[in-house]
Amino acid sequence: MQHRRPRLSRGAKTAAAAVTALAAGASVTVAMAGEEAKKCAAFDTITMGKYYVNNNLWGQDDGTGTQCVWDNSRSGNTISWGTDYSWTSKAGKENAVKSYSSTVLGWHWGWKVDKASTELPIRVGDRKRVNTSWEFSVSSSPGTMNVAYDLWLHSKNTADWQDQPTDEIMVWLNRQGGAGPLGSKVGRVSLGGAMWDIYEGDIGWKVHSFVRVANTTKATLNLDDFTQALVRRKLLSDDKYVSGIEAGTEVFRGKGRVDTKAFSVDIG
Secondary structure (H helix, E strand, O other): OOOOOOOOOHHHHHHHHHHHHHHHHHHOOEOOEOHHHOEOOOOOEEEEOOEEEEOOOOOHHHEEEEEEEEEEEEEOOEEEEEEEEEEEEOOOOOOOOOEEEEEEEEEOOOEOOOHHHHOOOEEHHHOOOEEEEEEEEEOOOOOEEEEEEEEEEEOOOOOOOOOOOOEEEEEEEEEEOOOOOOOEEEEEEEEOOEEEEEEEEEOOOEEEEEEEOOOOOEEEEEOHHHHHHHHHOOOOOOOOEEEEEEEEEEEEEEEEEEEEEEEEEEEO
16 A cells, blocks of 8 residues: 655644744753653654654644654663554545654754754765664554654755755655555665665655565664665765654554664764
């Protein structure tokens, strides 16, 4: 099953929330340890060093349900956090994404955390390593969902909240319940010790998706390998800038939970 994100996708729907958060600045919630500190309102955030966790319920109007996020721990650049959810779909919206609760590093319709600490943006042509490690667990019978990275790219290194991206790169590590990416399959590639199917779509900006052929719950990757794979296929120009890196779960429908045991991104 392939989902179709509307032209005004999660980014456009959360732009206003990002502006509000930027204006609030000093009022951003400081992380508290443990699931007892769940945050369940749409677009609630928890700061965790250079990252923040975003309860991004961008597609909630297409369904009925709830989702919460919480933090567990942070040690240096490594964080642990979790999310649980319960979503049903409105008629005709079964294949619509309801949420993408995720960690955010860098740009997400603006800059919430001090920009310098994120080491972003980086120019694709500079070939900087983007080393990431992610270990997580998915509850049994989690509905229709995926666990994926989401990279945002711009044509300039000064993007702010009003600047629409030119490209979005998703890297799916795990998918359940028949979830599938936007667009059409254009090839297969070996990266980071695994095989990935490449999909190309467009929602007002280009969406490039790498879908791991075999599900995993643990990955150590250089995300630059994925941008370079697109450059080699002339699907992405190397003068673009990676402005933001997210990691979380897209939920279409169902009830479940994803626990990130350890997650980190180190650039350069």
